[in-house]
Amino acid sequence: MTVSRVLRNRGDVSQATRERVLEASKKLGYVPNKIAGALASQRVNLVAVIIPSMSNMVFPEVMTGISEVLENSPLQPVVGITHYRPEQEERVLYEMLSWRPSGVIIAGLEHSEASRAMLENAGIPIVEIMDTDGEPIDSMVGISHRRAGIEMAKEIAKAGYKRIAFLGTKMPLDHRARKRFEGLTDALAKEGIEIADHEFYSGGSGLLKGRELTEMVLKRSPDVDFLYYSNDMIAAGGLLYCLDNGIDVPGQVGLAGFNGIELLDGLNPRLATMDACRREIGNKAAEIIAKCTEDGADHSGQRIELSPRLDVGDTLKR
Incomplete structure (x- = not known):
């Protein structure tokens, strides 16, 4: 005993x-034998973490935040990847829940009808992360992407840019990029500015993709004076394209990304961006699950909205 x-x-x-x-x-x-233990308790000490991608540099940092908290508890995170596809999320969720985990941390607030039904009926703590623009099933931890788009639009307009293009992931699969785009366009419209051009893509984000998108937009719309990218990696590719082609940044063309990726801190000029609070989101989501498991109390329905920090860097006129 x-x-x-x-x-x-x-x-x-x-x-x-x-x-x-x-x-x-x-x-x-x-x-x-955890399976034998689960037969008695109806639960295993696993936390299902369901995210769109591990190649996107955002989610490894979220995982770091989750692991920092759970390593001090009996719980272990187990990761499932959805590739931004609703049908894949359904399959991953079905398999994960069949193991009777102690909780679920899942990216986003948008799910298929089948996924939502599984989450609502799981009978365990559910924490939806990365986004607060919507109604959660249980708890949520994230930022308002619409507000992030609005804040960036205000900075762009204040700097005097008039011809803005948006370059980002194919929508509507990336709901958070879509909400930033909506916030951006709405806020610019209030300043009397409309989006002059846009380019969407599917697949992974990287420097080469950013260079290609930037070349397409600037050749198609040479009068564009600001490029807003859905993430920092393609923004960095766009910056390199501009520097290689003698385009004055931020005088002739301004640029901004999103996520505040530390890997790019050494870029010169420094990219304008907004930190998405990734590690803190992971911390707080894991804390909700761990607390529910630790004391058995109901900590459901928590809504934690963090405030992203804007860094104007060197690619947005002061």
Whole structure:
């Protein structure tokens, strides 16, 4: 019974006894049968983390935030990838929930009818992350992407730019990019400015993709004076294209991205961007799940909206 309590991290066991049991377990190479334990408890100490991509540099940082919290608990994150496809999200969610996890952390507020039904009937804590522009199933942690688009539009207009183009991921699959685009266009319209051009793409984000998109837009609309990108990686590619082709940044053309990726901190000139609070989102989402598991109390319905920070860098006129 003492060994069982130690291995399940339950009950009142002295630290000395706990260490002896764990040392013996390690020497024997013993691994508890979680499936057998789940039959009794109806739950395993896994947290299903469902995200669109791991190649996008945003989500590894979210995962870091989740892991920082869960490593101090009995819970372990298990990751499922949806590739921004609703039907893939359904399959991943079905498989994950069949293991009876202790909670689900899932990116976005938009889900198919089948996915929403599974989440609503799971009977475990659900935390939707990255976005607060909508109604959550249970709890949500993120930023308002519409507000992020609005704030960027205000800075663009204040700097005196008039011919703005948007370059981003294919919509409506990327709902958060869509909301930033909507916030941008609405705020610019209030300043009497309309989007002059746009270019959408599918597939991974990278420097080459940014260069290609920027070339297409500037050749098609040479009078464009500002390029707003849906993420920093394609924005960095656009910046390199401009520098290679003698385009004055930010005098002739201004640029801004989104996400505040640390990898690009060494760029010169420094890219204008907005930090999406990725690590903090992961922290707070994991804290909700861990707290529910730790004390068994109902911590559902939490709505945590973080405030992204705008960095005008060197590519947006002051």
